[in-house]
Amino acid sequence: MTERTIPRLSRWPRWLRRGPSEAVAITLIGIGVVMLMQPLSLDLYSYSFATILVGTAGFVIVSHFPD
DSSP states (O other), X not given: OOOOOOOOOOSSOGGGSHHHHHHHHHHHHHHXXXXXXXSSOHHHHXXXXXXXXXXHHHHHHHXXXXX
16 A cells, blocks of 8 residues: 655746756856956946846846746
């Protein structure tokens, strides 16, 4: 009389889970750092802080998503 436990499927879509979403947030942070260090365009430099900020806020939010 052993009962088999069926793993509960998450109701979250696959693209909203922690792994892929963290990868997107980390990529945004990396793009922002590259934009900050490049010497070619003042426009890219101007938007670099906002990009880093969005990536960091996204990472903080995504870190609370289920695996």
